[in-house]
Amino acid sequence: MAIPQLDLKAEYDYLKKDISRNINACIKYQQWILGPSVKECEQSIAEYLKSRNVTGVASGTDALLLSLRAVALIKKGRAYFRSDDEIITTPFTFVATAEAIARAGAKPVFVDIDPDTYNLDPKALEKAVNKKTAGIMPVHLYGLACDMERISRVAKKNGLFIVEDCAQSFGGEYKGKKLGTFGDCGAFSFFPSKNLGSWGDAGCICTDSKKIADCLRSLRHHGQEKNGEVKNLGYNSRLDTIQAAVISAKLKYIDQFNRARKKVAKTYKQHLKGQKFITIPFEPLESSHSWALYTVRVKAKRDK
Numbered sequence: 001m002a003i004p005q006l007d008l009k010a011e012y013d014y015l016k017k018d019i020s021r022n023i024n025a026c027i028k029y030q031q032w033i034l035g036p037s038v039k040e041c042e043q044s045i046a047e048y049l050k051s052r053n054v055t056g057v058a059s060g061t062d063a064l065l066l067s068l069r070a071v072a073l074i075k076k077g078r079a080y081f082r083s084d085d086e087i088i089t090t091p092f093t094f095v096a097t098a099e100a101i102a103r104a105g106a107k108p109v110f111v112d113i114d115p116d117t118y119n120l121d122p123k124a125l126e127k128a129v130n131k132k133t134a135g136i137m138p139v140h141l142y143g144l145a146c147d148m149e150r151i152s153r154v155a156k157k158n159g160l161f162i163v164e165d166c167a168q169s170f171g172g173e174y175k176g177k178k179l180g181t182f183g184d185c186g187a188f189s190f191f192p193s194k195n196l197g198s199w200g201d202a203g204c205i206c207t208d209s210k211k212i213a214d215c216l217r218s219l220r221h222h223g224q225e226k227n228g229e230v231k232n233l234g235y236n237s238r239l240d241t242i243q244a245a246v247i248s249a250k251l252k253y254i255d256q257f258n259r260a261r262k263k264v265a266k267t268y269k270q271h272l273k274g275q276k277f278i279t280i281p282f283e284p285l286e287s288s289h290s291w292a293l294y295t296v297r298v299k300a301k302r303d304k
């Protein structure tokens with residue numbers, strides 16, 4: 001029997017009441033743009049991540065792009081990066097990571113991964129840093145934390161910013177601290193198949209910097225300030241009201257769901273470990289895997 005990789009119907013049956021309650025509240029308020037549902041969603045995510053500010057945006061891709069634009073504006077005083085500004089990232093990620101770097105005006109520089117974790121190799125990262133390097137964009141692939149201690153050390157030593165791509169790692173931790181809270185910004189995706197999925201496209205950015213958060217709120221709203229004045233070229237990239245209602249409902253269950261993923265991963269491990277042709281995921285002690293995907297490596301005959 002074919003087992004679906006993801007069964008959103010089963011999840012919906014379980015969450016029906018919570019989601020309906022939240023959506024009915026939106027219908028009652030009739031505030032469809034940046035209303036109470038978005039505010040509540042942002043606040044509860046901020047509490048969950050223990051971050052000072054969370055800004056909801058239209059997708060995970062926009063979360064990456066707006067993070068980079070805000071960092072350029074606040075830390076470099078420029079609307080976009082220069083074409084020779086280098087931002088180091090991993091080649092082993094979804095295309096959106098490098099796409100965001102290019103759209104923010106900078107040059108994506110790829111550094112190879114650690115073959116055990118599939119994440120950015122900190123040693124190779126250190127070697128790749130040069131005078132043109134502006135920042136680092138680590139990706140916590142499949143839900144596993146990058147080595148944030150070493151990456152942060154390299155960033156600090158060289159005056160580089162960090163934007164974490166947390167699209168696959170909502171709820172994941174490194175040394176007891178939530179992913180997304182190590183860098184200048186943490187960018188999350190609520191694409192339906194992610195650990196915390198909405199009913200369409202949605203994303204958010206967490207940051208401890210009020211300046212960056214204010215800039216993000218302006219950028220997602222056509223670059224408008226609170227008085228309506230347009231200071232920077234922005235986007236229409238607000239978090240949608242209904243998506244916010246769905247995300248708030250699911251957020252209450254994310255730890256429970258991530259624990260269930262952990263249990264499934266443990267079962268896979270029991271049955272797959274010691275098999276000659278299969279390398280199972282590596283689980284470093286310092287990180288709590290959120291198991292967006294359980295990915296194995298095979299020497300040959302992959303499809304079989």
Ligand SMILES: *Cc1c(COP(=O)(O)O)cnc(C)c1O
Pocket residue numbers: 059060061062093094096097139165167168189190191201202203
């Ligand atoms: C899903 C994903 C994104 C993009 O998120 P969207 O919400 O689909 O725009 C970016 N980076 C990684 C690593 C992803 O897995």
